[in-house]
Amino acid sequence: MASKTGNAFDMDLFKRLLKYTNPYKRIFYFVAVAAILTSLFGVVRPMILQYTIDNALMTSDYENLVLFVSIMVGILILEVVFQFCFIYYANWLGQEVVRDIRVKLFKHMLGFRMKYYDKSAVGRLVTRAVSDIETIASIFSQGLFMIISDLLKMLIVIGVMFYKSWELSLLVLTVLPFIVYATRVFQKKMKLAFEEVRTQVANLNTFVQERITGMKIVQLFTREKTEYERFKDINDKHRNAWVKTVWYNSIFFPIAEMSTSITIGLIVWFGGLRVFAGDDMSLGIIVLFIELSQMLFRPLRQIADKFNTLQMGMVAANRVFDIIDTEAHIEDNGKLDISAIKGExxxxxxxxxxxxxxxxxxxxxxxxxxxxxxxxxxxxxxxxxxxxxxxxxxxxxxxxxxxxxxxxxxxxxxxxxxxxxxxxxxxxxxxxxxxxxxxxxxxxxxxxxxxxxxxxxxxxxxxxxxxxxxxxxxxxxxxxxxxxxxxxxxxxxxxxxxxxxxxxxxxxxxxxxxxxxxxxxxxxxxxxxxxxxxxxxxxxxxxxxxxxxxxxxxxxxxxxxxxxxxxxxxxxxxxxxxxxxxxxxxxx
Missing domain, CATH: 3.40.50.300 (P-loop containing nucleotide triphosphate hydrolases)
Structure with missing residues (x-):
């Protein structure tokens, strides 16, 4: 069971969720491969661009220019194809998983004793069975595989950077720890914020459903104003929960963008000095590092964004599994089946x-x-x-x-x-x-x-x-x-x-x-x-x-x-x- 603290990630809960992908292992692995290839093609393109600048544009070699541009177009097409496969099948997998979880949840709820329903708000259970489960699908469609793809892309980018220029690589990496730290803090804050969001969504659903169902009582006892004021209060809490997530996003993403711009400035400054000094630094290398730094920091920002999605899915999964783990059934250990009775x-x-x-x-x-x-x-x-x-x-x-x-x-x-x-x-x-x-x-x-x-x-x-x-x-x-x-x-x-x-x-x-x-x-x-x-x-x-x-x-x-x-x-x-x-x- 996921903890209710600000821990950024619950591995046990995640492993439990992954078990639901077992019937779809082929699709799961295909999506993973598509994510890897998409990352590889994404890194290969700027490398070819660097080679094109240094060996075609700078030397005025038209034939090489046409050849390298053609290769980039081909890689771009492959990247688009695998990206399509990745997006489609990741979403397909997510929907298959939530369908299975929803069926299991509903079957489990069908067996609950009446005492459980006496104590549980209908709106809250509806939220768990509908919107919370749908949120779990985003773990696969926008969270898990996207994060894997981005992490892989970052590792490849760092490897290429050190291969091309260890000096520029160290320059880029001096800014990286700051962004990593900011991302970590951001993830923890967002975990708590999304816990509050899901709680307020459930409260709002419960209130609205009860008042709509009991609207006749509301009007008979002229409680329109009272219920309106209560709704405003609950709705304000719902809004405030979402505003808190917006606040964290508003702080993090400008910081990440500013860090990227500082990094590009450092690359141009240091690389330009090396070019002016006549060292082995080329214009293509500078362009390559500008592209690679973007590819390094952009996935990091996206990981934070996707981690938000993953967090919401994990919070929703925790709430759904909490119901699935609830032991509120009448023990059905009877072995006797009666087709007809006397009625005593x-x-x-x-x-x-x-x-x-x-x-x-x-x-x-x-x-x-x-x-x-x-x-x-x-x-x-x-x-x-x-x-x-x-x-x-x-x-x-x-x-x-x-x-x-x-x-x-x-x-x-x-x-x-x-x-x-x-x-x-x-x-x-x-x-x-x-x-x-x-x-x-x-x-x-x-x-x-x-x-x-x-x-x-x-x-x-x-x-x-x-x-x-x-x-x-x-x-x-x-x-x-x-x-x-x-x-x-x-x-x-x-x-x-x-x-x-x-x-x-x-x-x-x-x-x-x-x-x-x-x-x-x-x-x-x-x-x-x-x-x-x-x-x-x-x-x-x-x-x-x-x-x-x-x-x-x-x-x-x-x-x-x-x-x-x-x-x-x-x-x-x-x-x-x-x-x-x-x-x-x-x-x-």
Whole structure:
């Protein structure tokens, strides 16, 4: 894991990233070779230029002039060809790598337990999965190979310089340590600056996504001005983070440019004196060193620039790998696959807490026989919905046992267990897709005909058929094109079509109109017949026909019995709940 300090480079993180290039080794090596050849051709050209000046221009040799110019043109063409190959395949490699990382990241996130998402901002996760991963691609397209090419070019340039004139070489190298030091300081500062940039980008994404998603609440509670001021503050921090990177660039690059100009001045001054003195220094050598000094310092400046890109990619990689390394999965060690179940459910002294030392369920025990309809009621926060989350193993219990058909749910594979449980939630989530796709969710064995027949059976075919394009009507993001009642009906049909062994209705009729509720009640009677069903309800009138009612209060089961049995208890908790609701309905 990359450190959070100002260290310029994390080699362990870089090696880990390079492992993703293993499936593309041929392309990787080809890009490396193209980078090397591009560097070589870049250095050869000024050497031929020097030879042309000294052996053609200074001697007025026209034939040699034509020959050397032709050679330079040929080398230039080769350089262009290899540069094209380098740029194209370096970008291709980067995109292949980030595709593989993104797939791995998303697959990893699919298995996270709900507790992880409870604590993680959606906008931050979206930033990691989209923009951060795309930034990693720049490591290959603009960072790694560019830096290798530039470093190689610098080594070749220094070698050629000493071969041609050690005196001018030493003159050039006197300025080099200053630039190297400035580059090193620049890299460390930019590492910290880019850490801050990525943090502020994630904060901005999170804020904007939450406010857009909850815009109705923002406007209902007239928070426009408040949220606007908060956005300005977050946006200012985002701007300041970027301005800091601009500040460092504004200091470094003028210094590097000034150093280059000083070096050229020294070369012309010292070389000119040698020419005037009649030494073996030639005009071609002076021109060569001017070109080579440019080729030495320009890559150094580019390395700093490319290192910025590399730093941003490394920071992004660190954040992405941080999620990939997160162990937040429900252990799926179950070996048993169940294709059909009787539907017996048993909780044995189950204890659970979302937050450590704050128990939500306090040792509850109950049993649901196959085919029974059991209702769970209680005040908000009593632990009703928690029972459903634990049954599907979306959270791990602290202690106790949960059994389905006498088998501990830990011994059943997650996919198999959840395929036997269909849940209809109070807050229905629909994807931005057609009604048909939202119902069958690409589940094998469910055809379009099955969906239509199921809709007819529960009495909602007419409502769907009246929509534009009927079952192929796109409901848009979160089902925005449908009313809450219509979304609930679609969700109910989705559960019905999957033919589950266990059906769960979690406040399924609490937010629908009377007509939709009637449709759902009729469908409930059909789908729950002969099937184990758990109904969590706030409105007690909807659960009178349940075989058993479990009454919960503050994480404990306080009463169990049928509707009539519970009403007979003089000071019973259920009776008090029922009387309060009955009086409220009478008042209405």
């Amino acid at each position: 459910i048993e909780f044995r002294n189950v204890r659970f807490s979302y937050v450590e030392d704050e128990e939500v369920l306090k040792g509850i025990s109950f049993k649901v026989n196959p085919g029974e309809t059991v209702a769970i009621v209680g005040a908000t926060g009593a632990g009703k919905s928690t029972i459903i989350n634990l049954l599907g193993r979306f959270y791990e219990i602290d202690s106790g046992e949960i059994l389905v058909d006498g088998t501990n749910v830990r011994d059943i594979s997650l996919k198999s267990l959840r395929s036997q449980i269909a849940v209809v939630l109070q807050n229905v989530f629909l994807f931005a897709d057609t009604i048909m796709n939202n119902i069958h969710l690409d589940k094998e064995g469910i055809s379009e005909e099955d969906v239509i027949n199921a809709a007819k059976e529960i009495g909602i075919h007419e409502f769907i058929n009246a929509l534009p394009n009927a079952y192929h009507y796109n409901v848009k993001e979160r089902g925005a094109m449908l009313s809450s009642g219509q979304r609930q009906l679609i969700s109910f049909l989705r559960a019905f079509v999957s033919d589950p062994g266990i059906l769960v209705l979690d406040e399924a009729t609490s937010s629908v109109d009377s007509y939709s509720e009637q449709l759902i009640q009729e469908a409930t009677e059909r789908i729950t017949k002969g099937r184990t069903s758990i109904v969590i309800a706030h409105r007690l009138a909807t659960i009178k026909q349940a075989d058993k009612i479990i009454v919960m209060d503050q994480g404990e089961i306080v009463e169990t019995g049928s509707h009539q049995e519970l009403l007979k208890k003089e000071d019973g908790y259920y009776r008090k709940l029922y009387e309060v609701q009955f009086k409220e309905e009478e008042t209405v």
